[in-house]
Amino acid sequence: MNTKEIAGITLEVDAEGFLKDSKQWNTTIAEAIAQEEGIGQLTDSHWKVVNFMRDVFQERGDGPTIRQLTKESGVDTKSLYQLFPGGPAKKAAKIAGIPKPHGCI
Helix, strand or coil: CEEEEECCEEEEECCCCCECCHHHCCHHHHHHHHHHCCCCCCCHHHHHHHHHHHHHHHHHCCCCCHHHHHHHCCCCHHHHHHHCCCCHHHHHHHHHCCCCCCCCC
16 A cells, blocks of 8 residues: 655555545645645636546546547646646546546656
């Protein structure tokens, strides 16, 4: 079992640092993960993507892929890469406290 302290709370994570239990997530944890990932302060645009990720995960049991993000979230590809450089779906999922979406490397 891997654990990690995030925002002063010890949480179980997988080998890549994704939360094992998405129910333990909260906005304070999201902000702390964003800092660790080099995102900085989350803006309304970040939250739009993060909340979309969580909603899709709750509906489908898996986070959306980058393709689904660009088609369904209302945030275009260029903006996603500006908000979450170096892997928007993966970084947004981590910040959203959900498992890495299938199809992400």
